[in-house]
Amino acid sequence: MELVPTDWLKVFAPETPILELIARACVLYLGILAFLRVLLRRTGGEVAHMDLIFMLLIAEAAAHSMGDYHSVGDGLIVIITFMALNYSVNAFSFYLPSLEKLVESGPLEVVRDGKPLPDNMRREFLTEQELMSCLRQNGMDDLSTIKVAVIEAKGKISFVPFKT
Numbered sequence: 001m002e003l004v005p006t007d008w009l010k011v012f013a014p015e016t017p018i019l020e021l022i023a024r025a026c027v028l029y030l031g032i033l034a035f036l037r038v039l040l041r042r043t044g045g046e047v048a049h050m051d052l053i054f055m056l057l058i059a060e061a062a063a064h065s066m067g068d069y070h071s072v073g074d075g076l077i078v079i080i081t082f083m084a085l086n087y088s089v090n091a092f093s094f095y096l097p098s099l100e101k102l103v104e105s106g107p108l109e110v111v112r113d114g115k116p117l118p119d120n121m122r123r124e125f126l127t128e129q130e131l132m133s134c135l136r137q138n139g140m141d142d143l144s145t146i147k148v149a150v151i152e153a154k155g156k157i158s159f160v161p162f163k164t
Helices: 008-012 018-039 049-065 072-095 097-103 118-123 128-137
Strands: 108-112 146-151 157-161
Touching (some): 008 072, 018 072, 018 097, 108 118, 128 146, 128 157
Antiparallel strands (some): 146 157
């Protein structure tokens, strides 16, 4: 058993072709982004336990699909590629509203004029109990006093009461 590796180049030098690592990382990043865009918008702006498990499983699958690499260099290339993609998507989304609409879910009304909108609630798997819980967390307790409630892009519910 070696305590210190004899070939440091083997530890740090990439073993997999760099363009292959970048291509794999790009495909995985964009694929995961698309899946999360479609599947994952939590109400209340928090990640539920099942969503966390889902993300961990995605990470595990992504790690295996990166290929069988053992060098630090391979891992760093993949991590830097993910970071660059994430930064680029955020930057381009800021300057291109059409891209932001593809990446982010838009706001969705779940209450209008004090009445729940069941179709929109069903679309987001939002129960009336969850809606009422969010209402109470915002210091209100009567749905009929709400002009509009919207699930924002990040998953938080905004309430706009009627003016008194």
